[in-house]
Structure formats: structure tokens, C-alpha cells
Amino acid sequence: MTDHEIFELGDFAFAGGTVPDVELAYRTYGELAADKSNAVLFPTWFAGTHTANEWLIGPDKALDTSRYFVIVPNMFGNGLSSSPSNTPAPYDRGRFPNVTILDNVTAQHRLITEHFGITRLALVTGASMGAAQSYQWATSYPDMVQRLASITGSSHTSPHNRVFLDGLRSALTADSAFADGDYSELPHRGLRAFSHVLAGWALSQAFYWERVYERLGFATLDDFLTGLWEPIFANTDANDLLSQIWTWEHADIGLTPGFDGDTIAALASITAEAVALPGERDLYFPPEDEAWAVGHMRNAKLSVVPGIWGHLSGGGHDPEAAAFIGNALRELLAR
Known part of the structure; x- marks a missing residue:
């Protein structure tokens, strides 16, 4: 794939160890405004690349590229950003260090601030593991995140x-x-x-x-x-x-430095205007989990995505669910 760009991170400290010459793959859509006020961050999900997010991006879509500058960073381990499959020995294959959601967000923060010079994000959103990264952004960098939309995801990974x-x-x-x-x-x-x-x-x-x-x-x-x-x-x-x-399994914003494993305290610290969009029949992240999270946030609402597509209701496959999510994002961005 050549439809993306690479941000060179150099030596980068993952949770499992430091790796040299780490790369963050990303793609942008639209144009960054002169005052850099129209940036939207839209991280990828499990096994997905930036192309999987494109159903929400483009003219007349929820993330309208005539208005917004959409940045889609690829998660570590997805084969485009540094991963076991594309990292040279001795960090290749099963020797690639464990990576956390926080590691991904730390790298993305460098991309946003060092490369683009952006200090404020109009929206951070994502589906599934992208939602976990969105929660992490709002926890780690509350002053940068104006709005948060969690799509079929969670602030932490449940035992089930x-x-x-x-x-x-x-x-x-x-x-x-x-x-x-x-x-x-x-x-x-x-x-x-x-x-x-x-x-x-x-x-x-x-x-x-x-x-x-x-x-x-x-x-x-x-x-x-x-x-x-x-x-x-x-x-x-x-x-x-x-x-x-491994990254998914260990996702929990309560593990953010300063919260000592207290997920409730981490949720309470989020200042972004937020909407949680769980899938009605999602077996991974059921609506009850997000209702619990919203109950501990300052300025959040729950809006359950209808339909029987389960977790995949957050991926644009079901027209009814796709329209519901698109409208929810438009409403959030309009506020």
C-alpha cells in the first residue's frame, strides 16, 4: 500500500521495550485550516487500516472534507505502522515488544503536535480499538480534545x-x-x-x-x-x-499515569463533550458497559446504535447503523 505517509518516530519506548526507527503510518483527508481549528483525529481499529475508516470521510459525509481535516493514524501492529511483520530483527515477529493503547496515543500526539503543529482537536473519534484510543486521548490530553465520540468501543476491556x-x-x-x-x-x-x-x-x-x-x-x-x-x-x-x-486486552484508561488503575477517576477527568455510541447487540462492548462509563463522565451522553449487526454496526456495513452514527457525529460537531 502506498496511499499513506510515514511519520518517523526514531527510538520509541513501547511498554514492552524500546525499538529503533519506529514508524507511524497515517493518511490525511481534506485541508488543514489556517488557524488549525478543523482537525479531526480518527484512529483505526483491530486489524483495520485507514481505508476501513473512509466510510465516514468525504464530501457530504459526517466527517466532511470540505470542512474538516481528518487524520487517520494506523495502530501499531496493523502491518502499516511498525509491527511484528515489518520490523527488522531483533524486534521482528514474536520479539516485537508489547504495545499499549497509551503507546499509540503518545506516538499520535507527536504526529499531531510536531508534524502538524496542531494544539486543539475539534473531535477525536474511533470505532472498537479506535474508541479505546479516543478515550485515551481525552484522558491523556484533555486540553487538546474538544469533542469525543466512542463508536462500538469502551474505555477499558472487560473480563468477558x-x-x-x-x-x-x-x-x-x-x-x-x-x-x-x-x-x-x-x-x-x-x-x-x-x-x-x-x-x-x-x-x-x-x-x-x-x-x-x-x-x-x-x-x-x-x-x-x-x-x-x-x-x-x-x-x-x-x-x-x-x-x-495484547494491546486490546490491556486497554484501560485507568492505567494512565496519575490514576493508579482507577478507571472511574480517569473517566471523571475527561472534559471533552462526549457521546458514546455502543451497538445495540454488540457482544464485545454491550451498551451497559458504555452506560456505566457515561455515568462517570462530566459531559457525556449515551446514544445506542440500533440494529442487529452487533459489533460490526460500527463499521459502516449496515446502512441504518451507518446513518445513525453519521447523524450523531454531525450533531456533536454542530454543538
């Missing part, structure tokens, strides 16, 4: 969510071809198992009960799993996925 993530990790590493991360060829059996586990969690029970996959052109459930889900991850680097799983 960690069980799901352990299932993904187990599926990948159980394949003998994984070879403790030093594989010569991708562990294809593990990747297939990984995709099947993800399919059961990313969409709701109602999605399958109502056979929505048939409307998508798949005659049977097996066709849906093998024809859509398996190809998504067939050529994805397993170590990259494992790196992002």
Missing part, C-alpha cells in the same frame, strides 16, 4: 471481552505451523480457526437467526464463513494479530 480475546489467541497459536511465532509460512489453519471464532462474536445472535448472510449473497452459513470471513484473514500476519490482541 478478555475471555473472547484469549479464544482468538488460542486459535492462532494452536496451529503447529505457528512455531512459537517463528513460522516460515503463515499458520493457515490457525488463521481459519481465528476467523471462525471472530465471526461468532462480531455479529449478533439475531443476525444469524434472521439469516442476514443470505441477503449478502451467501446461500448457507458455511458459505458465509468460508466465503467472507476466511478470506479476510487468510493472508494476515499472525504475529501482527497477536500484537493487537
